Every structure is written in C-alpha cells, then in structure tokens.
Amino acid sequence: xxxxxxxxxxxxxxxxxxxxxxxxxxxxxxxxxxxxxxxxxxxxxxxxxxxxxxxxxxxxxxxxxxxxxxxxxxxxxxxxxxxxxxxxxxxxxxxxxxxxxxxxxxxxxxxxxxxxxxxxxxxxxxxxxxxxxxxxxxxxxxxxxxxxxxxxxxxxxxxxxxxxxxxxxxxxxxxxxxxxxxxxxxxxxxxxxxxxxxxxxxxxxxxxxxxxxxxxxxxxxxxxxxxxxxxxxxxxxxxxxxxxxxxxxxxxxxxxxxxxxxxxxxxxxxxxxxxxxxxxxxxxxxxxxxxxxxxxxxxxxxxx
Amino acid sequence: xxxxxxxxxxxxxxxxxxxxxxxxxxxxxxxxxxxxxxxxxxxxxxxxxxxxxxxxxxxxxxxxxxxxxxxxxxxxxxxxxxxxxxxxxxxxxxxxxxxxxxxxxxxxxxxxxxxxxxxxxxxxxxxxxxxxxxxxxxxxxxxxxxxxxxxxxxxxxxxxxxxxxxxxxxxxxxxxxxxxxxxxxxxxxxxxxxxxxxxxxxxxxxxxxxxxxxxxxxxxxxxxxxxxxxxxxxxxxxxxxxxxxxxxxxxxxxxxxxxxxxxxxxxxxxxxxxxxxxxxxxxxxxxxxxxxxxxxxxxxxxxxxxxxxxxxxxxxxxxxxxxxxxxxxxxxxxxxxxxxxxxxxxxxxxxxxxxxxxxxxxxxxxxxxxxxxxxxxxxxxxxxxxxxxxxxxxxxxxxxxxxxxxxxxxxxxxxxxxxxxxxxxxxxxxxxxxxxxxxxxxxxxxxxxxxxxxxxxxxxxxxxxxxxxxxxxxxxxxxxxxxxxxxxxxxxxx
Numbered sequence: 001x002x003x004x005x006x007x008x009x010x011x012x013x014x015x016x017x018x019x020x021x022x023x024x025x026x027x028x029x030x031x032x033x034x035x036x037x038x039x040x041x042x043x044x045x046x047x048x049x050x051x052x053x054x055x056x057x058x059x060x061x062x063x064x065x066x067x068x069x070x071x072x073x074x075x076x077x078x079x080x081x082x083x084x085x086x087x088x089x090x091x092x093x094x095x096x097x098x099x100x101x102x103x104x105x106x107x108x109x110x111x112x113x114x115x116x117x118x119x120x121x122x123x124x125x126x127x128x129x130x131x132x133x134x135x136x137x138x139x140x141x142x143x144x145x146x147x148x149x150x151x152x153x154x155x156x157x158x159x160x161x162x163x164x165x166x167x168x169x170x171x172x173x174x175x176x177x178x179x180x181x182x183x184x185x186x187x188x189x190x191x192x193x194x195x196x197x198x199x200x201x202x203x204x205x206x207x208x209x210x211x212x213x214x215x216x217x218x219x220x221x222x223x224x225x226x227x228x229x230x231x232x233x234x235x236x237x238x239x240x241x242x243x244x245x246x247x248x249x250x251x252x253x254x255x256x257x258x259x260x261x262x263x264x265x266x267x268x269x270x271x272x273x274x275x276x277x278x279x280x281x282x283x284x285x286x287x288x289x290x291x292x293x294x295x296x297x298x299x300x301x302x303x304x
Numbered sequence: 305x306x307x308x309x310x311x312x313x314x315x316x317x318x319x320x321x322x323x324x325x326x327x328x329x330x331x332x333x334x335x336x337x338x339x340x341x342x343x344x345x346x347x348x349x350x351x352x353x354x355x356x357x358x359x360x361x362x363x364x365x366x367x368x369x370x371x372x373x374x375x376x377x378x379x380x381x382x383x384x385x386x387x388x389x390x391x392x393x394x395x396x397x398x399x400x401x402x403x404x405x406x407x408x409x410x411x412x413x414x415x416x417x418x419x420x421x422x423x424x425x426x427x428x429x430x431x432x433x434x435x436x437x438x439x440x441x442x443x444x445x446x447x448x449x450x451x452x453x454x455x456x457x458x459x460x461x462x463x464x465x466x467x468x469x470x471x472x473x474x475x476x477x478x479x480x481x482x483x484x485x486x487x488x489x490x491x492x493x494x495x496x497x498x499x500x501x502x503x504x505x506x507x508x509x510x511x512x513x514x515x516x517x518x519x520x521x522x523x524x525x526x527x528x529x530x531x532x533x534x535x536x537x538x539x540x541x542x543x544x545x546x547x548x549x550x551x552x553x554x555x556x557x558x559x560x561x562x563x564x565x566x567x568x569x570x571x572x573x574x575x576x577x578x579x580x581x582x583x584x585x586x587x588x589x590x591x592x593x594x595x596x597x598x599x600x601x602x603x604x605x606x607x608x609x610x611x612x613x614x615x616x617x618x619x620x621x622x623x624x625x626x627x628x629x630x631x632x633x634x635x636x637x638x639x640x641x642x643x644x645x646x647x648x649x650x651x652x653x654x655x656x657x658x659x660x661x662x663x664x665x666x667x668x669x670x671x672x673x674x675x676x677x678x679x680x681x682x683x684x685x686x687x688x689x690x691x692x693x694x695x696x697x698x699x700x701x702x703x704x705x706x707x708x709x710x711x712x713x714x715x716x717x718x719x720x721x722x723x724x725x726x727x728x729x730x731x732x733x734x735x736x737x738x739x740x741x742x743x744x745x746x747x748x749x750x751x752x753x754x755x756x757x758x759x760x761x762x763x764x765x766x767x768x769x770x771x772x773x774x775x776x777x778x779x780x781x782x783x784x785x786x787x788x789x790x791x792x793x794x795x796x797x798x
Contacts, residue, residue, distance in 0.1 A: 072760050103520065108762055124758045127521030156762045178413050 022112040027286030033163065033194055033261045034297035035068065036283045042260040045061065046283060048119045053292035054264055055279040055300075056290050062266035068163040070105045071258060072122060075113035076153050078170030078200065086171065086201035093198040094133055095248045100251035103127045109133060112149030114141035114176075118156075130262060139276055146170060146182045147177035147225075154184075154191045162261075164193035167254060168230065171201040181226060188245045188286060189235045189276055194261075197227040197238035198255050206242055235298035257296075272303035347371070350378045351514035353790075354463060355456045359690040359715050362459055362682075366466040376464045386455035390787035394445035397626040401438035409433060413556045429769035435773035437493060440524075441786065444775065444786060452783035473723050482724040487669060490725060491751050492590060493547060493677045498670075499602040502549040508604070509553075509569025523559035526576055528616060528748050534741040538585070542593050543570075547600040547670070556745050558752060568596040568604030576752065579745050583691070585738040586675070586684025586731075593678070594671030594685065601670060603663040665717055672721045682722045682733040686715055 032282055036043040052216050053062045075097060077090055094109075101107060109120040109129045120132035150168065174181075189197065212220070224240065231238040237257070241251045270277045278300040285291035343351070354362065354369060371379075412427045419427070476482045489496055516522050526532060536554040543552040550570040562577040572595055582588035598604070668685075678680040777786050 051458070074762065098520070101520075106760055110762065116763045121763050125520050125523060127516075127519040153762075160760045162760065 007151040007294075010140065024234075029265060030268050030301065031065075031192065031263060031265050032235070032279070032281070032297060033263055034281055034295055035257050035261050037294045037296060038285075040169040042256065042284070044260045046262070046286065050284050050286055051163055051262075051264065052282040053264060053280075054278075055266070055268060056277050057272060057280075058269070060266045060269065061264050062264045065263045069265045070124075071163050071165055072108075072157070073101070073165045073167065074105045074108045074110060074153060074157065076166055076168045076170075077109070077111045077133070077150060078113075078144055078146065078149075079111035079136065080144045080214050082113075082144050082173070082175070083139065083171065083200070085144040087253065088170050089200035089244065089247075091133070091201065092244050093200060093251070095130060095171070097167060097198065097249040097254070098126050100248070100255050102255060107217055110149070110153055111136060112145060113139055114143040114145060116149045116152045120245075129221045143175045144171070144173050146172060146174040146226070147179045147181060151177075151179040151184050151187050154187045154193075157193060158191060164235075166193060166195045167196045167198060168195060168227065169200060170227075171199070172197075172225075172227040173219065174226070176222070181229075185229060185233065186302055188230055189300065193234060194298075195230045195232050195234045196236040196257075198250055198254075199224070199227060199240035200237060202240040203242055203244065215228060233299050235296055237296065268301070268303075270301075270303065274303065276300055276302045343375060343382065347375055348382070349377070351460075351463075353377070354460050359457075359459065359462065360687060362462050363466065363715075363719055366463050367470055369463055369467075371463065373464070376460060380460055383453055383456050383460065386787065386789070387449060390448045390783070391445045392452075393787060394441045394449060398438050398445060401434050401441060405431060405438060408440045414452040425768065432769055432770045437775070440775045444777065448777065449783065449786065456717075456783075461712045466716065471722070473720055477667055477724065485671070485724065487666075487723070490673050491676065493545065493673060496547060498547050498600055499605070501605075502600065503604060505568035505599075505602060505605055506550055506570065509571045510734075512567050513571055523557040523575070526556040526558045526748055528744055531691070531748060532581070532738055534744075535579070537575075537737075538589060539572055539592050541595070542589055542674050542678045543596055546593070546596050549594060550599070554633060558748065560752065560756075564591050564595050566598045568599065568602070570599050572596065573598075576745070576748065579741070581692070582688060584684065584734040586681040586733045587673045587676065587688035587691075588684075588738070589732075590671065590678040590682065590688055591672035592669050593680075596674060597670035598663070601663065601666055602640040603667065606663070620724070624753040625680055629722040641658055641754025643782065651719075665714065668714055668718050669721045673725070676725050676731070679728075679730070681733045682718075682725065684733065686718045686722070687767060689718070695746035 002108075003084040012165045034147040036046060048064045050063075051062070051064070053060050075094060077094055079090065081089075083090060085141050098107070098206045103126070104124070105126075106124060107120075107129050108118070109132055110116055110118050111133075117136075119136055120129055123129070153166060157166070179187075194227040205291075209217070224238075230236070237254075239246075241247055241250060246284050264281070270275075279298060281297045285293065343509045351371065357365070395444055408427065408431050412424075414433070415427075416424075419488070442452045482488060487496075487498070513522075527640075532554075535556050539552055539554045548570065555571070555573050556579070557573055557575045560577040560580075561575045562581045564574040564578050566572050572592070574592065578591060579588065582591070609727065672682045675685060775786075
C-alpha cells in the first residue's frame, strides 16, 4: 500500500466515527410525551423522582421539562367514496374534535383517498379547519390509501420543530397504497409525535358483522390492528366508538390527555442502526412506592 | 292499446333524440371551424392599450374613444379565444408536471431501499420542485388567467356602454330626474328612514359576534391602540353622517385579508389587509361607508326574512353573516357543518344571491352618499375598487369582492351616484392622521409577517433544496407576460 493511500485510508477511518458521533449527537437527544394513568384517572403533578426511564432495559438519566406550547395538531381524515357508509362518523368526529379543541394551538387538516391532500395548513383559527373540510365537496376517488397517507404526513411533520400530534380519523382500511404496513410502522417508530385515532365505521361493523365473510372480517381486523399499532408505537391512543355521540367524549378525552402529558428528555445511548430500541418509563405513586402507575408512552424508537 | 301507445311514445322519443343529435352534430363542426375573430392590427393595438388602463381612466377616456360595435365584438371574441388558449396551455403544463411527478415518485419508490441519503434528498428536492410547478400552473389556469381576462372583458364593456350611459346621466341631471331616484334625497341623510327598527338588530348582531368567536373563526384583534383609535374615529365620523340609528362597534382584526364586514346592529369589522391596501383616507372611508350602509339598509334583517321564506331551518343571523361578510364562505360552511346542512351552499347560491346583489348595489349607492356627506371624496371608493380590480392576477385576499356583483355593474353604478351628488368643495382625500396610522400599521404588519414566517407548515419546502422554480407572474403584471399575444394574420380586417 502506497503512503498516500495509507494516509487517505487513515483519514477516512478517523473521520467515520466522527461522522457517526455527530449524527448520534444530533439524534441522541430524545423528547418524549406521555401520560400517567391509574385506571381511568389521569395522574398529573408527579416529580422527576417518581419516574425511572429505561432504554433497551438499561436505566438512563433524564429530565422532566415543561411541555412545549403551542401543540401542532394535524387532523388526518379519511375522505373517500369508499367511506360513504361511515362518512357521517368522520364528519361527526372532525366536528367534535374541533369543538373541543382549545384556542392557542396550531391546527391543520389533511384528507386522503387516492392520495394525501393538505386541505388546510396550520392555522390558529380552529373554525377554519371545519370550514375547509366542508369546502372539499364530495369525495372523488374510491381508493382509501391509508398507509400512504400516514407515511406521507409523518414525513411532512418530521421536519417541523415542537410538540406534534396527529389525530387520525378513519377506518384503517387500505386499498392500493404504495407503502406497506411495515413501512408505515417503521416510519411511526422513528417519528417524534403522538398519534391518536378516532375510529370510523365501528358502529356499522357491529351492525353487519354477522353478514361478513371471513376475508372481510380479516380485513376489518387488520384495519383496526393497524390503527392500534400507530397509537401504541407513538404513545397515543386509539378509540373505536360504537355510538356517534361518543365522539364528543373522545375528543374531550384526547385534549385532556394532551393537557395532562409529561415531557421527559434524555440522551439516548444507542446508535443510529436502523433498529428498534425499546423504551420503558415507570411511574410510582409518591405516597406508596410499591404502587406503580400505568404509563402510556411510545414503545421505543427506530433510528434511521 | 296500451302496447300501441307505448310504441308511439318510444318512437316519438327516438325521433326527438335523433333530431337533437343531428342538430348538435351539425353545430359542433360549425363551432369548431368558426374562423378566429380578426381586427386590423392598429385597432387591436389601440384596444389592447385601452384595456390596460384603469377603470377610472376609462371613465374619462371612453367617451372619446371611437370603436365600432363590430370591433368591440371582435375584440371580445379575441379575448375569449386568448383566455381559452392561455388557460388550456397552463392546464396542459400542469398535467405534464403531474405526469413527471408521478414518474419521479414511482422511481423513488422502486429505488427507496437502494439509494443513500444524498440521493434520496436530491429526489425529494426534484419531487418538491415538480409539486410546486404543478400547483402554480393549476392556480394560474383556474384562477389568475380567468380573473385577468374577466377584468379585460369588463373594461371592454365599459368602453362600449359608458359613453351612452354618461349621456343618459347628463340628460337626467339636466332634466332633474336624478332627484327622483331611489334614495335621491341626499340632503336629508340622517333624517330619512331607510328601513325602520335598526335597533332590533343589535341583539342578533351580538349573538352572531359571540358565535363567531366561539367557532374560532375570528382573527385576533390588532394590538395597537393608535391604529384602533384612528379606525374607530374614522368609522364614527362616517356613522354620524349616515342614516345609522344604532351605536357603531368597531373592531380591527389582525388578518392580511383585504376585507371589511358589518354584522346586523352596527358591528363593524375592519381587517388589517384593508388598511394596508387603502392608499388614502378617502379610499378607506369609501369602504367603511359601504359597510355602514349594510347596517342602515338592514340587509341582514332582510336576508333573515328571505331565509324564512326559503324554509331554511337555520340561524337567521348566521345567514346574514354568510351573505354580507367577505370571509363569509368559511363562516357559512362552518355553520352548515354545525347544523348538518350540507346542501346549504347551493340553497344560498340559488335563493339568496339575487337578493345579495341588490343589497350590494344599494350599499354601494348609500356608501358613496355617506362618504360624501362625511366630507370625503366619494371617488375614493371607486379608486380603491379600481386599484383592486386592475391588479390583474391578484387572486389572493380579494374576498371583499368574492360575493359581490360584477365589477362593471358596481363601477358604473357608483360613478353614476357620484355624478348625481350635489357638488361640494373641500372634500378630503387624505389626512396626516391617515399617514400616522399607516406608520403605526407598518409595525403591526412587520410583527404579523414575522409570525407568519415562523408559522409551521405542512407545505414547507424540504430543507436544503434549491428554491422551487417559479412561474414569473406577480400581481399587477399584464396577462401577456404569461401568454404572449399570438401573431395574428391581418386578413379579414374589421
């Protein structure tokens, strides 16, 4: 090996860890939003000493911080000809959500059928969201490309700073997406946000369940599983109401949960290896150290 | 018997269909083969030049222009053809960009597992650029180009009809007929009763304001006491010289929309964009006077009655808000959702729009009178109107005009009213207070622009990409910048 080549190789080898360290440094700081629950009750006001955080089973030092304000909330609504039978659910859910939405946050609306459409970019005037929703008219396409839509909205939100939340209103059914469920799962695992789901069509499903064949039932189960997965992976929650009036309660619940969220920040020790790394947060009752609360937090991170 | 009858009906039906088909088939090639309208180049050039002028200039110059009816017709046809071909060209470009975009996205999907970050970024940038180009081409084809040509056609109408109209106006004035027009008793402004019981609208107005705030549709107020004070004083001065019988409640909203709206009962909302767009006090006074005229004319109340006739089970005040406010479409559609009336837009456009047009024209007439009576140059209203309308291609933020009758009708009606008004000396065009307000407003605008810059966006460009290509067309640019005038042969001159 010639001298020049040796120098070049040495320089390259020295540079590699530096590059990856720089990337780890930029990606290493993690901000996580989560709620602490005791049955149906949301627990607020806990201090740092009541928490323990584990990454891949190893405890990590962390800080509790004030949640960022305002919240950037995107309503992602299914809006297709195929959703015709439960379109009323979708509209009711959107209306309930915006009625319950507090002032001061940023709200945006995106719908999807064949492709994602940004109907209303972020606005502080929440009334504009519903107004825009009505302006889009009747759905034109018959496709419900849920996977593509979720993937794309996650990509769009990826670059925005601050506290981000998606409220997905839809059935979870998917027709001709280019992305697969696994693609979306990986994307959700890497996304620093919470996804809440307001399921649509559950009432209808209940009514016609006995008439469904095995394949249709499987499709519906898969749809529900997909929505559950999104919520679970990101520390949100999926709701599947069986009554139309329940949407109002769900909307209020979502905003109460957002109000009650804790924010923790820690330096991640794992490398950006494109693998999934588990996160666990434990919370204890300050009056009874034996009592552990349920923590609704994202399952972990995938680092690209 | 029944069978024979059915057979006859079928035969009749078939004959009718075949006649219709043959007529339409015969007509189609005729339309397609119709030779394009042609004008002598010097006439076309002269007309083109005239159409570039402002409405105000045309009011002055039209009586001196000498174009024949045939030439005007030919020009109208040329404008139609130009509009069609210009819009088609941009629709075609949008389709081409959409195809390229789809191809790029498919290629990215196929390669997504094999490419590195740098390559991915490059592809994202290309996709972003194609999206921007497609969207720009669509906006131009669907909005900017039609707006620009509609404007030209309205000016052509003015060239054609104004000289006759002006003659009639002068004859009316000479014969004293103008004094007999509706609301011609301008010397009695403040002492005449347009519609009784204005006070009854106050409660409805209060409720509407409360509902709008609750619905989250109201932009925040401008947080600058100087601006608020100036606008309130100006509005109060006009209110005092109008037929207003209720207290005026003025709010200045911090929104860049060029808009103002009045709710029943004297609730007046002025948006920041309007203050920015007004070049002088007379222009701003003209628009405020127009909005006050909606209150004095109780247009909200009249719309509510209409709503009841139309059997719309709907909050009456909200119907009024829908029709009489510039940003109305959004408010209305929100309520449509709120109360579950999905077909409301259609009901309103069919049932209400005629009423709305009458009311707008009435508000124009009364507004001009109020501005004049308060000591402002009433031409300010049409100068402002003209400025907005002449900004061809200006497709955003014009909501004040969105629900209003065509430009030509409003310009001519307002000009007629101004000519009918008794001459008055010392009418105000501008004031030092207006200029001081503008200086204060600049601070408000700068702050709002900074907030807008910091606004999160789902449409924000991918970081680190070169700026997306832009189709060069700004408000105020002539439409020929987008679609250069095609070289036309000089045969068949008219």
